[in-house]
Amino acid sequence: MISLLRTMALTFLHMFRKRETIQYPEEKVVLHPRWRGRIVLTRDPDMGERCVGCYLCAAACPVDCISLQATEDEHGRRYPAFFRINFSRCIFCGYCEEACPTYAIQLIPDFEMAEYNRQNLVYEKEDLLIDGQGKYPGYNYYKVAGLAIGVKEKGEGDNEDPPIDIHSLLP
Template identity: 85%
Template sequence: MISIIRTMWLTFLHMFHKRATIQYPEEKIKLPARWRGRIVLTRDPDMGERCVGCYLCAAACPVDCISLQATEDEHGRRYPEFFRINFSRCIFCGYCEEACPTYAIQLIPDFEMGEYNRQNLVYEKQDLLINSEGKYPGYNYYNVAGLAVKGKDKGEGANELAPVDVHSLLP
């Protein structure tokens, strides 16, 4: 008997507590920056695509929901010819972001991806690519990778010596 009254009292007190429920979607939840939501492809400081098509995200993906095809521009810079994420399979584990050597693929605090048609959850590159550097501003993979691309010849990257002069025998 006493326990029933106690329970009703506690429930009554909750009427005066701060509400945990928010009125989504009118009211939006504030998510931390490291929330693992929708996957995006970011860009370099020079607004080139960051993704070099190395396939590491696809290999890291435990549900195999990423597929892509690497290709190359005439200056040797790699980019994905297509890049597809099947979000109906994605488990938002963030392994792809961890695996990405160029900070191209990032998970952002956005989860509002509901669709009535499952086919609409297949995102292509144009759906994934954003005009931003995301969480890692200023990073440019080709600056540290040794490879020559347009605008960065051999020896012009960070921590690179000028190309070896093969004809020199000087010590």
């Protein structure tokens, strides 16, 4: 009996508490930068596509909703020929972002992706690619990778010695 009354009292007291519910969509929810929402593909500081088509995001994806095909431009720079995320399957776990070695794929604080038609939740590369660096500015994968693909020549990257002259016997 007492517990019943106590419960009613507690519930009654909640009327005077600060409200957690917000009047969405009139009122917008505050989302933090690391909130895991819609997935984007970013560009490097030179505005080149960051994605190098390594397939790690696709492999990490627990629901297998990422599918892509790597291809190369005339310099040998790898980029995705197509990049597809089926958001109707995506669980926004962020494993793809964790797996990405180039900071290309990022989850951003946006969840307003509702659609009436499920087919519209299939995002292609043109829907995913943004014109910016997202959360990690300044990183250019090809500057630190060993490949020479038009971004830099062999030995001109960060932390690289000039190419070895194989005819030299000097130490």
